[in-house]
Amino acid sequence: MQTFLVTGGCGFIGTHLVASLLADGHGVAVLDDLSTGRREALDPRAALVAGDVASPPDIAAAIAAAGADRLAGIFHLAAIASVPRCLADPARSRAVNADGTRNVLAAACRPGERSVPVVFASSAAVYGDAGTAPARESRPPAPISPYGADKLSGEHHAASAARRGGGRATALRFFNVYGPGQDPSSPYSGVISIFADRLRAGRAVPLHGDGGQQRDFVYVADVVAHLRAAMARAAATPRAGFDVFNVCTGRAVTLAGLLAALARVLGRSPSVEPLPPRPGDIRVSIGDPAAAAEALGLRAATQLTDGLARLLAPGALSAK
Ligand SMILES: NC(=O)c1ccc[n+]([C@@H]2O[C@H](COP(=O)([O-])OP(=O)(O)OC[C@H]3O[C@@H](n4cnc5c(N)ncnc54)[C@H](O)[C@@H]3O)[C@@H](O)[C@H]2O)c1
Incomplete structure (x- = not known):
C-alpha cells in the first residue's frame, strides 16, 4: 500500500482516479477548493483538505494530511479546466494553472531532501490550432488561450523544478476526456451531453459549421490508467527529469460522426439544427499516442460507442 x-x-x-487508487488499497489525501468539484463525489475514505493550490501553506497542509514521510507521489489535477473561464479571468488562470503547478512542484521536488514524483494534468490546448496531422509531443506548442498558455507554463515549471530539485515530473496532455460524472457544461466534452439531451428529447441537435471538426475523445478510465502508469514509471526511474506524453486515442471523430454514434447508442434518428461556425473553433485536435504507448506500455483502448454507452447508462451523467 502507498499513499498519494x-x-x-x-x-x-x-x-475516477481516487476511486481507482482506493480500490487497489492505497491511501489518498485530496486537496481541492471545491470550486467545480463536489465534496459528495469524493469517497469518504479519502482525506479531504479544502484548500487552494495557489496557496503554498494549503499544499503543505495537504502533504501533512497524507503523511509527509509516507507520501509516494502527487497527482496534480487541480485547475480551472475551462477555456472560457480562463479567458474571463486570466489572472486567476495564471494563479491556479501556472503558479499553482509551480507551487505543487516546489513542494514535491526539494533539493537535498526526499523528492516525490509528480504526474501533472496538462492539456491538448498547449498545441493550439496547429495543423491537421495528429500532434506529436515534439510539435512546437502554440497555445491560443490563457488556459493553454498557463498549462504550458505549468509544464515549464514542472520541468525546471524537477531538474533543479532532483525530482521527477511527468506532464500528460489530455485530449477530450469523457465519461460518467463529467460536467455537462464542460468545453471538452459538453458537446456529448448537449447532443444526447436533444436526441433523447426528440429535438433537433445544434451543429456549428459543417460538423467536420475533428476531436480525439478519450475515455476517462483510459486517462486514469495513463496517470497511474506514468506514476509507476516515474517511481521506478531513479534519475531526475521531466517527460511529456499525449493521452489520446489517435482516432479522429468528427462532430457529425459523434452525433451518429450517439444516435446509434440511444436508438434515435438525428435531425440537425445548422448553426454558423463558432469563431475561434479549432478545426482539428487529434493526438499521436505513440510516445505514451512506447514509454507507458498502454493505449487508450475504449471504443467510442462502448464509452458512450457507459456514459449514457442511467444515473451515469451526473450534473455538477
Ligand atoms: N476534462 C478534459 O477533457 C480535460 C482535458 C485536458 C486537460 N484536462 C485537465 O485535467 C484536470 C482535471 O480536469 P476535470 O475535467 O476533472 O476538471 P474539473 O473541473 O472537474 O476538476 C478540477 C478540480 O480541481 C479543483 N480546483 C480548481 N481550482 C482549484 C484550486 N485553485 N485549488 C484546489 N483545487 C482546485 C476543482 O474544484 C475540481 O474539483 C485539469 O487540470 C484539466 O485542466 C481535462
Whole structure:
C-alpha cells in the first residue's frame, strides 16, 4: 500500500482516479477548493483538505494530511479546466494553472531532501490550432488561450523544478476526456451531453459549421490508467527529469460522426439544427499516442460507442 496526494480529487477525472487508487488499497489525501468539484463525489475514505493550490501553506497542509514521510507521489489535477473561464479571468488562470503547478512542484521536488514524483494534468490546448496531422509531443506548442498558455507554463515549471530539485515530473496532455460524472457544461466534452439531451428529447441537435471538426475523445478510465502508469514509471526511474506524453486515442471523430454514434447508442434518428461556425473553433485536435504507448506500455483502448454507452447508462451523467 502507498499513499498519494491528488489535487483536484473532487473533480470529474480526479474522482475516477481516487476511486481507482482506493480500490487497489492505497491511501489518498485530496486537496481541492471545491470550486467545480463536489465534496459528495469524493469517497469518504479519502482525506479531504479544502484548500487552494495557489496557496503554498494549503499544499503543505495537504502533504501533512497524507503523511509527509509516507507520501509516494502527487497527482496534480487541480485547475480551472475551462477555456472560457480562463479567458474571463486570466489572472486567476495564471494563479491556479501556472503558479499553482509551480507551487505543487516546489513542494514535491526539494533539493537535498526526499523528492516525490509528480504526474501533472496538462492539456491538448498547449498545441493550439496547429495543423491537421495528429500532434506529436515534439510539435512546437502554440497555445491560443490563457488556459493553454498557463498549462504550458505549468509544464515549464514542472520541468525546471524537477531538474533543479532532483525530482521527477511527468506532464500528460489530455485530449477530450469523457465519461460518467463529467460536467455537462464542460468545453471538452459538453458537446456529448448537449447532443444526447436533444436526441433523447426528440429535438433537433445544434451543429456549428459543417460538423467536420475533428476531436480525439478519450475515455476517462483510459486517462486514469495513463496517470497511474506514468506514476509507476516515474517511481521506478531513479534519475531526475521531466517527460511529456499525449493521452489520446489517435482516432479522429468528427462532430457529425459523434452525433451518429450517439444516435446509434440511444436508438434515435438525428435531425440537425445548422448553426454558423463558432469563431475561434479549432478545426482539428487529434493526438499521436505513440510516445505514451512506447514509454507507458498502454493505449487508450475504449471504443467510442462502448464509452458512450457507459456514459449514457442511467444515473451515469451526473450534473455538477
Ligand atoms: N476534462 C478534459 O477533457 C480535460 C482535458 C485536458 C486537460 N484536462 C485537465 O485535467 C484536470 C482535471 O480536469 P476535470 O475535467 O476533472 O476538471 P474539473 O473541473 O472537474 O476538476 C478540477 C478540480 O480541481 C479543483 N480546483 C480548481 N481550482 C482549484 C484550486 N485553485 N485549488 C484546489 N483545487 C482546485 C476543482 O474544484 C475540481 O474539483 C485539469 O487540470 C484539466 O485542466 C481535462
